Amino acid sequence: MTLDATTNTAASAPFTGRVSGVLFDIDETLVDLVAAMTDAMVSASAHLLPDFGPNDWADFSALYMADPERYYDRYVDGEFSFGQQRGLRARVVFEHLGVAFDAAAEQQWITDFELAQPRSIRAFTDVVPVLDALDAAGIPYGAVSNNVHDYQRAKLDQAGLSRIEVLVGIDTVNVSKPDPAIFLEGCRQLGTLPEETIYVGDNYLIDGVASSRAGLHGVWLNRDGKVPPSDADGVMTIEDLAGLTLLLGL
Incomplete structure (x- = not known):
């Protein structure tokens, strides 16, 4: 499903009232x-x-x-x-x-x-507004990355995203995406259940599909307008992070 910002309303947003936390990929999702x-x-x-x-x-x-x-x-x-x-x-x-x-x-x-x-290192321009919206709604957020924790911590800080405190790297649980354990560790650190957590990333397979198979709600961030796979595996698609606020009805 690709979210249509022209028809979505808070009442019709797919995840209104159903999501307690959001996890993000970092590279090409939060950081350019x-x-x-x-x-x-x-x-x-x-x-x-x-x-x-x-x-x-x-x-x-x-x-x-x-x-x-x-x-x-x-x-x-x-x-x-x-x-x-x-x-x-x-x-x-x-x-x-x-x-x-x-x-x-x-x-x-x-x-x-x-x-x-x-x-x-810079954050994409749509990152701070979506984090502001999540803060205003009281929805906690964090990041799960296929790189080591300290390297990605420095990258987030350099990008002005030190407010993202929860960060899981491949050395945190000694596995990488698409292993379910790395997504579940993100949920554990957020304090949310997988079925109440969205995961947003730019890679359809290792972000969208893998997080969905781990029990989260996988959302594919398709910034480049790629043709979505015909078999969507329940993964929703957004074109920018503003689409996430629409999914959540914020």
């Missing part, structure tokens, strides 16, 4: 990570690609974020360290471009990237 990472890629790579223009950097970022070798997922599974997956993903891009990128250059790239990225 793609923009921050693109800025960091330019900072770390400009000396190696001095003739690159805006379109070139957009292509660089797109290939890095596509992560065709699944290095980030393999980091989550424990195969690589966080820094290693950064360098390996960069190596794929530089190899594609035919640019020399030896071990020393890779290590320097990782260092430069990690220094640059925090400077560009």
Whole structure:
């Protein structure tokens, strides 16, 4: 179900009076990570690609974020360290471009990237209004992320979202999404039952479907207007976080 803001009313909102808490994904849900990472890629790579223009950097970022070798997922599974997956993903891009990128250059790239990225971390513009609405309604909220707690804690704080106190990372319960345990830990920390909790995230499968299968109400945040899967598995769709306030009748 895609929520239609033109016809929804508080009385018809699907979750009016039925939800006691909300959990959010972080990257590309609360925080514009793609923009921050693109800025960091330019900072770390400009000396190696001095003739690159805006379109070139957009292509660089797109290939890095596509992560065709699944290095980030393999980091989550424990195969690589966080820094290693950064360098390996960069190596794929530089190899594609035919640019020399030896071990020393890779290590320097990782260092430069990690220094640059925090400077560009920003929350999406629709985040603070929805948190204000949840606060006004007395609905507690938190975050469940497929990254480690302390790294994501620093990211939320850098984005001006220190008000999000409940935060579950993959090291909190030593599992990652789509494992139900990570969602259930978020509910436990919020003090809400799964069936009374919404989970909002930008990944249809590991956020929307997985949280629904864990017993929560999965909501897919489809900021980019992707075509929804034909089999929605009971997952609702919103196009921005303002849609969440409509779901809740706030």
